């Protein structure tokens with residue numbers, strides 16, 4: 001029985017991806033791996049392994065000895081945390097990718113998913129409806145690691161036929177597991193604070209427009225990309241995909257439709273400088289053409305689902 005391994009399963013994407021993969025493939029075949037000793041409650045109904053992705057030998061042995069054929073490599077330091085710890089961010093984000101790509105090259109893995117990000121773009125990139133192919137001069141450690149990773153993914157596909165697939169995720173919004181260390185995290189925090197305190201102090205300015213996506217759309221995109229026949233995947237760096245774009249002020253207006261007393265204040269910090277270099281909207285024509293990508297959640301639906309479901313006892 002071939003197995004699927006999700007590395008970084010305890011994170012914001014990992015938790016929901018494991019749940020979706022287990023529903024699709026059966027709980028026994030999808031192994032959640034994370035550096036934490038024990039799985040969260042959400043992941044407890046299937047196999048779990050504690051794994052430091054930087055332990056190359058351990059990761060290699062686990063994959064080879066347990067018949068893993070598909071890996072989702074989600075362990076990474078995100079944009080804000082990476083700026084505080086650049087050396088470790090580079091090491092974690094790059095070394096983990098090489099460990100997995102090399103296993104693909106050796107024929108041990110059939111398919112690999114590795115997430116990229118809108119952080120691959122930078123201040124010289126066209127800001128609105130950012131094209132699939134464009135100027136990419138990222139100015140953050142995270143962005144540089146993601147852009148470099150994209151180049152290596154494409155190289156391993158072209159040179160060694162490794163079936164690696166990737167998406168440039170926008171800011172992801174979900175209520176199952178909290179995000180950690182990103183510049184777009186305000187768009188999750190705001191819902192917890194709106195429900196808990198009725199007010200939020202935002203670390204980005206009111207008019208900072210960024211590409212965002214509700215997690216269900218992101219998970220569906222990931223599964224659809226991985227299910228697509230190989231010949232349909234024309235981009236082996238990473239695909240642009242778009243959900244919706246909004247500013248903190250616009251998100252506030254939507255939240256106020258449900259919670260009229262909600263108020264927001266703005267105290268931009270170092271994350272503002274990161275956000276200022278990122279696109280405000282994304283052109284995802286190529287993903288639509290190649291594998292039929294189509295988003296479902298606009299900001300109105302996203303706000304309704306988040307306010308209904310965030311559990312304020314988690315924070």
Ligand code: AKB
Nearest residue numbers: 078079117182183184
């Ligand atoms: C971050 O803000 O760092 C991430 C991302 C856009 O990749 N959410």
